Amino acid sequence: MARRARAVAVTGQSVAQKIIARAAGRAAVEVGDYVTVTPDYTACQELFWPGHKRNLERIGVDRIPRPDKAVMVIDHSTSAAMGSHHHETHRTLRDWCAQQGIENFFGPGNGLRHLVLTERGFARPGTLIFSDEGNIASIGALGALNIPISTEVIVALIQDSNWLAVPPSARITLTGRLGLGVTARDVIQTILRDTTPDGRLLQCCVEFDGEGVATLSLDDRQTVLASLFHSGAYTGIMEPDSVALEYVRARDGGRPWEVVRADAGADYVTRMTYDLGAIAPMVTVPPDAHGAVPVGEAAGQHIDQASIGSCAGNRLEDMRDAARLLRGRRVASHVTLYITPGSREVYAAAAREGLLEIFAEAGAAVLAPGCTTCWGYQGVLNDNEVSLSTQQFNYQGRNGARTSRVFLAGPLTVAASAIAGRITDPREMLA
């Protein structure tokens, strides 16, 4: 299709620029341009749905133009517990989807939007997806671009388009290979520690490259991307390799996609390199998401609760990591350990591999796929209680009482600490 080039000097284009240009129907876009784009999909969770529904009624929306592009997922309040209003939200969303002819409605237990998008072939190389959360950048592991638009997500449903500011791009090169006891979460916690204070990734799309990427599993790559937004980065992406493309081909259902690569002359506001072999297990100390320290500096901290789950730690590799340490061991008697597989697919695979049995015998509580403990929906903390979690946030009161504290770590450190009853270096148990 012939497209008219804009009369601007355009040098090399980043991956984000190329994907956005296509979605804007332009040959090229410049960093900082405000453009209107048409998404491939719009992904939405249920929590804000009562407000979205009120707004739809207020505006007078009868039918949305592209129900086939909507991916609606109940992931935050999956148990619809008594005493909450969530069961009504579920009904409202389910009915609205049926009325609109939205086939891609996924009720409780299907998993998080992040995993639904990848596992069911919505996130494909080169696709642009409007979503309601920055952590859905995890789909960048397949070369798909997450554009988080928060509560405006209904605007994309109503118009089949929305505005965005073309982000600058940054480049992070990964080399080497993770050492024993180190996880992808430790990598991103280290990156957040280094990049958040000076804001060097603010508003950026971060492109990850380097031979270190190929040493990470697809699950690990998603963990890195899922937590990137804490730095102030807008989104993130990786060039899909053969592993990623094989995953996509198995799930694309014949739907189109195209691998998008950055031009050689693309402009990056910052470039950094990390040797994966030099990363140590990290613990992020509350209340800042970038307050990561080597595990030794937090070791010995008493914990009351531990949790493995959330979009930064609920995929099959995370379950396997947890099982490596929990096999044949028991959770400390004063600790409650919650483990939440991220989707129906992860849950089933964990069952097939015997991981759920290991968790049960170790004394862990396995929850149904959902956001669960990450936002304090389950596993609410009392005054002065301490949790160590693979969840995303550690701000004051995130999981309940304002005097409770949440430390963050990767699944190996959380599992080791749940067993010991205090924050513990997982390498001590793996040696």
Added chain:
Amino acid sequence: MTPRGRVWKFGDDVSGDDGIIEFAIIRDSFGKEFDEDALRAMCFRRLRPEFPAQVKAGDIVVGGRNFAHHNHVEVSVAMRASGIAVVVVESCDSGFLRRALNNGLPVMICPGIAAAVSDGETIGADPATGEVHLPTGQVLRSKPFSERMVQIWRAGGTIPLLEREFATRPQAAGHQGDAA
């Protein structure tokens, strides 16, 4: 018409959820109508206890680097409900700019603003032109809003704008957006 107002100046790395507001107190309200009274009462009180009582409609917030990081939408609603006309910052994440504009609060990213303005001064700040008029008469320039963003701002947010557009459109479904 350039908005002019008295400046409330804040520093670098001010947290949205854990600074501008206290998100933990209101997080059970997910999905409910915003409790604007509660948001107004907590707005900036941790950093400037006098803010809720003394802020006036049309005042301008000036922020430093990475202003309002970690912000749920209530952060933007709290400032808008307090009467803040414009927020001008050294830098912020894209999500804050979006959530704020969506709720009728324009955020201008204007490097150099922190050094150029003192708390309590009166400045002009126009998202449509990107211009910030300092008390000295000097003008700082930031990226102007697109035509669509100006429409959203002037309408008081995305929902009011769409409401108006749908009301004047016989074939409601199928708004085309702009070609900005």
